[in-house]
Amino acid sequence: MLEEWISRYDKVLLMRTPEFFDRLVSFGPGLNKIIVLTTAFEVPPTGPITFQRISEDVFWELLELYFTYEFSDKIRLVMDCGINYGRLYHMVDQGILTLEEYLTALLS
Amino acid sequence: MDQHHYREMKQNLEKLLVSGGALGKDIYIFGYCNASKELADLLMRKGYLVSAVLDNNPQKQGSHYKGIPIIGPAEILDRDMERMLICVVSRAYAAMARQLYEMGYSGSLEKLVEYNTFAEYSLSPETISRKKERVRRGVETLARIRGKYQGYFYLICPFSALGDVYYAMAYMAGFFETRHISKYVVLTVGRECSEIAAMFGCANREALCQEDMDELVQAVLFTKAGDAFIAHHDRPYANLLTRALKVKRIPFEVLYRCGVFGLEKDFPPRQPIALRRFSGRGSMEKGNCVVISPYAKSVAGIDDQVWKEIVFHFRRKGMQVYTNVSGEEEALPHTRLLRVGLMEMQSAVEWAGTFIGVRSGLCDVIKNARCCKVVLFPDCYYSDTRWKAADFFYLEGWENIVVKEGQYGIQWADIIDAGQNVDI
Numbered sequence: 001m002l003e004e005w006i007s008r009y010d011k012v013l014l015m016r017t018p019e020f021f022d023r024l025v026s027f028g029p030g031l032n033k034i035i036v037l038t039t040a041f042e043v044p045p046t047g048p049i050t051f052q053r054i055s056e057d058v059f060w061e062l063l064e065l066y067f068t069y070e071f072s073d074k075i076r077l078v079m080d081c082g083i084n085y086g087r088l089y090h091m092v093d094q095g096i097l098t099l100e101e102y103l104t105a106l107l108s
Numbered sequence: 109m110d111q112h113h114y115r116e117m118k119q120n121l122e123k124l125l126v127s128g129g130a131l132g133k134d135i136y137i138f139g140y141c142n143a144s145k146e147l148a149d150l151l152m153r154k155g156y157l158v159s160a161v162l163d164n165n166p167q168k169q170g171s172h173y174k175g176i177p178i179i180g181p182a183e184i185l186d187r188d189m190e191r192m193l194i195c196v197v198s199r200a201y202a203a204m205a206r207q208l209y210e211m212g213y214s215g216s217l218e219k220l221v222e223y224n225t226f227a228e229y230s231l232s233p234e235t236i237s238r239k240k241e242r243v244r245r246g247v248e249t250l251a252r253i254r255g256k257y258q259g260y261f262y263l264i265c266p267f268s269a270l271g272d273v274y275y276a277m278a279y280m281a282g283f284f285e286t287r288h289i290s291k292y293v294v295l296t297v298g299r300e301c302s303e304i305a306a307m308f309g310c311a312n313r314e315a316l317c318q319e320d321m322d323e324l325v326q327a328v329l330f331t332k333a334g335d336a337f338i339a340h341h342d343r344p345y346a347n348l349l350t351r352a353l354k355v356k357r358i359p360f361e362v363l364y365r366c367g368v369f370g371l372e373k374d375f376p377p378r379q380p381i382a383l384r385r386f387s388g389r390g391s392m393e394k395g396n397c398v399v400i401s402p403y404a405k406s407v408a409g410i411d412d413q414v415w416k417e418i419v420f421h422f423r424r425k426g427m428q429v430y431t432n433v434s435g436e437e438e439a440l441p442h443t444r445l446l447r448v449g450l451m452e453m454q455s456a457v458e459w460a461g462t463f464i465g466v467r468s469g470l471c472d473v474i475k476n477a478r479c480c481k482v483v484l485f486p487d488c489y490y491s492d493t494r495w496k497a498a499d500f501f502y503l504e505g506w507e508n509i510v511v512k513e514g515q516y517g518i519q520w521a522d523i524i525d526a527g528q529n530v531d532i
Contacts, residue, residue: 003231067329069239070227070345073203077346084328085338086368088348091358094366094373101355108354 002062006072009035009050011107014062015078018042020103024049027103034107037062076106109143109197110268111435112318113221117147117197120220125154133216134159134191138208139198140168140178141491142409147197147220148176160184162194164207165492173513181207189215199223225322226345239326246327249320250336253295257312261292262336266325266343268297268318270304270450270469275364276339277308278377283337283369297321300434303450304473307380339368353493353500360501379476386448386455397428399446399457401465403437410466410484410511415440418464430460432470457481467501475503482507 010032018040035050043051091097140163192215293312294305302315341363349367430446431439439445457463485498
């Protein structure tokens with residue numbers, strides 16, 4: 001399944017929480033092919049962005065592989081904790097990027 | 109490009125040429141950067157023509173390097189691909205290879221430098237198995253370091269670049285305060301980077317080779333180590349900080365302060381505390397010397413002719429001119445060799461009176477020196493962004509000068525004397 005996501009989409013977002021879903025949906029038109037893989041219970045209907053619910057097990061399997069090596073430059077991991085390296089979202093926290101700019105950067 | 113990677117590139121190119129891999133081929137280079145310029149120079153010195161440099165950044169397309177056109181990758185599709193040899197000396201090799209094959213490229217492709225051991229765009233069981241083995245080795249290295257420094261926090265500077273380590277050291281104290289960390293070890297690549305940590309008073313330091321460091325970094329990611337932090341602006345691959353440059357110009361130092369460490373915009377950097385007095389004071393006339401630093405790996409070099417003119421200008425004024433070197437680097441013609449440890453460097457340029465260098469990590473190391481400081485930038489774009497190197501690496505309190513290709517003449521010396529900023 002992972003190979004198919006990587007070949008079909010320009011960006012594959014791994015997001016645990018749904019906090020940016022609304023912004024992403026409003027962001028959607030004009031974007032390239034994007035899929036959001038999430039463990040959140042409620043996902044928006046698929047529009048310009050495809051949302052797909054995945055199980056906790058699948059999420060952690062993907063995460064393990066993602067942290068084993070860089071198998072694609074299309075993956076974007078969005079996590080709010082457990083990160084032991086610099087975070088793009090710090091730029092929002094510190095008022096350097098707006099949330100829109102953050103999402104634009106994330107999807108670039 | 110650092111000397112280690114330059115040697116690797118040269119050896120791999122030699123092997124390729126000896127094996128006949130370039131025979132009858134039209135040679136292209138993918139990625140317009142400092143390293144690719146060095147490869148182009150090397151090929152031209154060996155008598156080979158480079159047909160074009162491919163680059164995805166539209167800002168770079170349309171320009172030339174020593175007569176070689178910079179073009180978009182799609183432009184090769186209507187050419188005879190079977191005759192093509194595309195050489196890559198970029199850390200984005202895996203992404204470039206994928207892009208070329210997805211475009212339908214069917215010619216030869218050669219990676220001449222192993223810059224990025226993290227990436228391999230394959231999900232084959234063999235690749236996964238090999239990468240798991242790499243993680244296992246990294247876990248062993250991490251365990252060895254944990255055994256030596258039990259109960260410590262591990263601050264990791266994952267790449268051999270002085271400026272990167274300098275800013276990691278300048279802001280780590282604020283980061284440690286927020287996490288209530290008092291015992292820490294700084295892990296760097298190589299002795300010089302470890303010396304930067306020493307300048308900031310770090311007593312516990314471990315220097316690794318780049319290969320071991322890459323494996324360790326992978327292990328820190330894989331195990332989600334809570335007692336380690338990777339302090340870099342664009343490594344490893346999971347770090348998306350430089351994506352911010354796609355939407356906004358953000359200075360290099362701010363990426364460290366706010367992005368890497370999550371500190372507030374006005375958080376003050378710590379200054380180096382363990383600097384030494386310049387030991388060569390007896391052989392250098394105080395205040396009447398110029399230290400020139402022409403070597404860098406993060407940005408492209410400046411044309412030799414510009415350095416010649418600068419050397420000529422200051423010699424004509426009766427000043428002693430020195431070239432700062434390390435490793436196998438050579439002094440510029442008509443200059444004296446200056447080989448000074450990093451801890452003495454600030455004192456050395458203060459003693460000399462004037463420093464002129466291409467933008468490199470050394471400029472960060474001596475950024476607070478009390479003397480005339482001039483930094484030269486090649487007129488090029490930083491990585492795949494729309495910002496010039498000077499936009500990203502600008503230094504406060506310095507004369508920041510952009511050198512355009514082919515812009516020769518005495519005006520450079522006049523500008524340096526007048527202390528003006530140009531094109532910033």
